[in-house]
Amino acid sequence: MRPSRVFKLIIVASLLVAAFFYIVKVTNKDEEVRTLEEEEDKEIDIAEEHKEDDKSVIKKEDEEKKPEEESSQHEEAQQNVKSVNLSDRNPSSVQEMRSIINDVNFNQEIHNLEKFPKRPEEGIVIVVQVHNRPEYLEQLVKSLAAAKSIEKALLIISHDYFSKEVNKIVESIDFCQVMQIFFPFALQFYPDEFPGQDPNDCPRDIPRDKALEIECTNAGYPDMYGHYREAPFTMTKHHWWWKAHRVFEGLKATRDHKGLVMFLEEDHIVSQDFYATMELMAKLQQSECPECDIITMGLYDRPSNYQSVGDMVDVITWQSSKHNMGMAYTRDTWAKIRSCSKEFCKFDDYNWDWTLQHVSGRCLPSTLTTMVILGPRVFHIGTCGMHHSNKDAKCEVGKEVGYVEDLLRRNKPYLDPTGLYIKQRFDKSAVIKTMKPNGGWADPRDHRLCMSYAKMQMVGQNDT
Numbered sequence: 525m526r527p528s529r530v531f532k533l534i535i536v537a538s539l540l541v542a543a544f545f546y547i548v549k550v551t552n553k554d555e556e557v558r559t560l561e562e563e564e565d566k567e568i569d570i571a572e573e574h575k576e577d578d579k580s581v582i583k584k585e586d587e588e589k590k591p592e593e594e595s596s597q598h599e600e601a602q603q604n605v606k607s608v609n610l611s612d613r614n615p616s617s618v619q620e621m622r623s624i625i626n627d628v629n630f631n632q633e634i635h636n637l638e639k640f641p642k643r644p645e646e647g648i649v650i651v652v653q654v655h656n657r658p659e660y661l662e663q664l665v666k667s668l669a670a671a672k673s674i675e676k677a678l679l680i681i682s683h684d685y686f687s688k689e690v691n692k693i694v695e696s697i698d699f700c701q702v703m704q705i706f707f708p709f710a711l712q713f714y715p716d717e718f719p720g721q722d723p724n725d726c727p728r729d730i731p732r733d734k735a736l737e738i739e740c741t742n743a744g745y746p747d748m749y750g751h752y753r754e755a756p757f758t759m760t761k762h763h764w765w766w767k768a769h770r771v772f773e774g775l776k777a778t779r780d781h782k783g784l785v786m787f788l789e790e791d792h793i794v795s796q797d798f799y800a801t802m803e804l805m806a807k808l809q810q811s812e813c814p815e816c817d818i819i820t821m822g823l824y825d826r827p828s829n830y831q832s833v834g835d836m837v838d839v840i841t842w843q844s845s846k847h848n849m850g851m852a853y854t855r856d857t858w859a860k861i862r863s864c865s866k867e868f869c870k871f872d873d874y875n876w877d878w879t880l881q882h883v884s885g886r887c888l889p890s891t892l893t894t895m896v897i898l899g900p901r902v903f904h905i906g907t908c909g910m911h912h913s914n915k916d917a918k919c920e921v922g923k924e925v926g927y928v929e930d931l932l933r934r935n936k937p938y939l940d941p942t943g944l945y946i947k948q949r950f951d952k953s954a955v956i957k958t959m960k961p962n963g964g965w966a967d968p969r970d971h972r973l974c975m976s977y978a979k980m981q982m983v984g985q986n987d988t
Contacts, residue, residue: 610691610704621686622713625706632775635695635702640675643701647676648802648852649778649785651771653763656685659921660791660906661693667793669699672940673800678703678777682767684710684759703777705770707763709973711755718969719755719762726752747963748872757874757964764876765868766977772858773981784819786852791906792822793925794850795932797940798901802852804944805837809895812946813839817857818894821850822902828931833898834938836947842884842892844877844959850902851894860888862978869974874964881959898947899938903928 610628615621650668654661668674677700683690684707694704714720726740728751735743735752746752771778771785778785784806788794795801802821809816816839824846827833840847861868861880864887871879884892905924932939 609695610686611688611695613691614688615686618713618715622708625683625686625708625713628704628706629708632705632777633703634678634777636698637701639698640701643678644676646783647678648783648799649678649680649771649781650788651680651682651767651785652788652790653760653767654681654683654685654690654790656687656690657790657906658687658689658693661690663793663905663921663925664788664790665693665697667795669697670796671794671799672796673803675700677701677799680705680771680775680778682707682763682770684763685712703775705767705775707759707766709762709766711759719758719973721755725755728752728754742967742969745967747966748961749963751963753967753970754964758970761874761876761879761965762970762974765974768858768861769977769981772855772862773978779981782855784852784854785858786821786850788850788902789906791904792849793903793905793928794821795901795903795939798850800940801897801901801944804941805895805897808837808944808946813893813895815893816895817853817860817892818842818847819852820847820894820896821852821900822904823896823898823900824849824904826900826903826931827898828934830899830935830938833947834935835941835944836898837895837944838898838948838950839893839895839946840950842881842894844875844881847894847896848877848880849904850900857892860892864888865975865978870971871961872963872965873961875962878959878962879965882961895946897944899935 610624613624615624652661652664668679679697679700679702681694681702681704683704686706691704694702709719711720716723718725722741724741726735726742726746730738730740730752732743732746732750735746740752742753768787772781773779784802786802798821802819805819805821809819820842861883864883867883867887868879871882873879873882880892905921905928907920907924
């Protein structure tokens with residue numbers, strides 16, 4: 525064979541080999557892209573997986589309505605809806621319980637419209653996250669009932685537990701418009717499957733190599749401390765994130781609300797002047813602190829004498845350990861927080877407030893700023909619960925309420941201010957130290973469910 529012919533064959537062979545490896549490379553790349561797309565689809569499509577569990581997400585209206593007409597038409601329609609007391613319902617199965625709470629979420633019924641047919645456009649929306657501590661909720665409702673101007677509010681009770689006793693307390697509310705919503709993925713509604721504790725989930729303390737050996741569901745995803753997911757500890761963060769989406773984006777009564785939304789918990793109580801004081805803070809924010817993202821009405825380190833602080837506020841960088849009680853903000857702040865959804869939903873900490881601290885310091889262009897009242901109007905009375913180490917401690921609700929009532933009684937001359945003043949503006953350039961995560965939030969199923977709440981409300985824009 526002539527050398528030129530051999531040379532040509534070598535060139536052809538080389539080209540064929542190069543083509544082969546190129547095809548393999550492209551195929552592998554396609555596989556990687558498909559895998560990434562599948563993971564993204566999982567994050568989005570989890571809403572579809574649960575569409576039967578939240579009819580408010582999927583059931584279509586018979587007719588489209590203009591956005592500016594929706595709120596008033598919704599209130600008018602609600603006056604013709606026959607109310608069904610949840611305290612009279614006794615579900616005999618998890619499936620029946622799911623059906624009941626999904627009906628509640630779908631109907632979005634506002635109670636007490638006969639007594640309060642209209643509320644001011646600038647009226648504050650108050651959202652209370654409730655689990656199953658009726659002894660605390662009863663005290664909160666009592667304090668709200670005594671508050672001045674409370675009739676202006678829309679009170680939204682956001683449950684993650686179906687309880688006859690709790691429902692009865694909510695049904696007793698007669699001092700303002702009130703609505704109930706239920707976090708549809710709560711542990712009580714999914715006791716033996718995700719988002720609850722699936723029997724095939726890995727035990728909390730099993731070593732990773734052993735988990736991989738027995739092939740439990742989430743074997744590849746221990747948290748940063750080597751522990752596996754515990755469903756009860758994930759619920760509060762899920763609930764907090766879902767209810768914010770629901771209120772700002774999903775509910776007809778509030779998704780066009782431009783004013784303040786205040787967030788309370790069942791073991792808080794309020795002063796008689798909390799509503800009027802929050803209105804004053806909102807005005808001060810608009811005129812003198814447009815950079816303030818959050819209004820904070822509660823402090824853990826409360827003063828004993830309000831004489832010099834009853835009408836004073838500080839402007840300071842928001843810190844989760846100090847400013848997570850009695851928070852209020854508008855949809856402008858929510859839009860900032862929501863823009864960091866992925867950071868919020870994938871941060872390995874089961875606490876919503878520690879996660880928000882992380883988002884503030886690591887994701888937002890500038891850290892969250894709060895205006896905090898130095899004479900607090902919201903108080904924490906919880907002496908037992910998730911973060912209290914002594915699980916056998918008696919919940920001395922009356923004792924805690926007594927402390928607060930005595931404090932307010934002694935400081936009555938310094939409540940009901942006619943105006944508020946900024947005492948001090950702290951330098952925002954001072955960076956708040958990023959706290960070490962607590963773990964408990966490494967399972968990708970939690971990440972996907974958390975990310976899915978946004979789509980649920982987007983779908984719901986044309987629903988109910």
